[in-house]
Amino acid sequence: MGGSCLAERLSHYVTLSSGERAALDRLEEQDRAYRRGAVVISESGAPRDLFVVRKGWLHSSVVLGNGSRQIMRFHFQGDLIGLPLLAFPDPPETVTAVTDATLCPFSRERLAALMTEHPRLAALILALTVAERVSLADRLASIGRTSARARVSSLICEIHSRLRILGLAADGAVQLPLTQEDIGDATGLTAVHVNRMMRGLVEDGLIDRNGSHLRVLDEGRLCAEASFIDRTPVETGWLPPPR
Template sequence: MGHYVTLSAGETQTLAALEQQERSFKRGSVIRREQDDARDLFIVRKGWLYSSVLLGNGSRQIMRLHFPGDLLGVSSLAFGDSADSIIAVTDVSICPFDRELLAALFQDHPRLAALVFTLAVAERVALADRLASIGRTSARARVASLICEVFARLRIMEGAHLSELILPITQEDIGDATGLTAVHVNRMMRGLVEDGLIERSGSAIRLIDEHRLAQEANFINRFAKIDTSWLPAAA
């Protein structure tokens, strides 16, 4: 949140109170399953996770990747049960907290409440972008869009200079996020390398021509320019 606004001392203290019960999980751990009780929310301190749903035919759809700094569980606030499963992609550290603490945050810090709402809306718009991409763009554009999204979101915490990273998700994971098979994902990734848009070495990916990559993906960075001008004053 400090990326978008200058936090007051009171806001910083309130946010820190949400991260007092840090827990660690190994790669592959199920943090919460679909239809589990959804009282807790989670702040990611370390590692990657994804949220997914299991479809009637047994296939999996990865809805969202989650990185350090993310707030998980907001999508289940309207329900008593979890709307999705949350899985650790890598070893992770997360901080669970009861949603009643979020209610207290909303009451005592209206600016933080408005920012949580704004970021949740931005996330939903980004999810709608991916839905449109899966439904109406080529396989290559879907893979390119996911790569652009990962870099754009990680730059919030790691800085605008980020141009290379280790991608811990498998080609099957990418396929489950983009509606493709692992074989098709591999073919699209090779094409992006051959055309000089990215470089790959094992699980490392480096951006070579980000502008062309974003053009091919029709990618819009929904988190680059969040409008905070309307937020109420800090309490």
């Protein structure tokens, strides 16, 4: 396969030393392909691995006692998934492939070894985890305290902003392989109401759609309506020296 996915991800933030790069390469022996709709980590099954996303979209979700589903977060190229495995024996969330996806698995023992040998990478992974926590908090505020329209707008802003960083949002246009039901499960709304809200956003000239293609027309207004805050990139000034 050639080269660690995690290395690729982390090198967005720091210039990896050759030692770090070698250690990261040793982490992964393989990659695995998943079909659209496949369950990568199930709330019921015992998980064994963490993953880095090489290709594709996924999401993590929880299904509640009443049968409804909450999507916590979408995962794109370079994202670390399965981190809860570090804290809990049983996975608290289900991870599902939204599109066909390729993942790079590695065990937590290997991660432990990596953190021991390369403290800077340990600190960086901690920073990335914290950043994801903050992003979840933003989502929480959006769902807890804003209107349906703002929630949908916020989700679009977040996805658009993250895909743009990956170079997947040429001129505001992104591929959005989600059903309105998915968007509802991510925003705490019903599919029917998501439909009405998106329709409204189109009418007001904020976005445009056809099929799974979505284009952000007026990012400023969209983000403002959503109270969306695009968090600036992760801080790296405090990290220990590389090894």
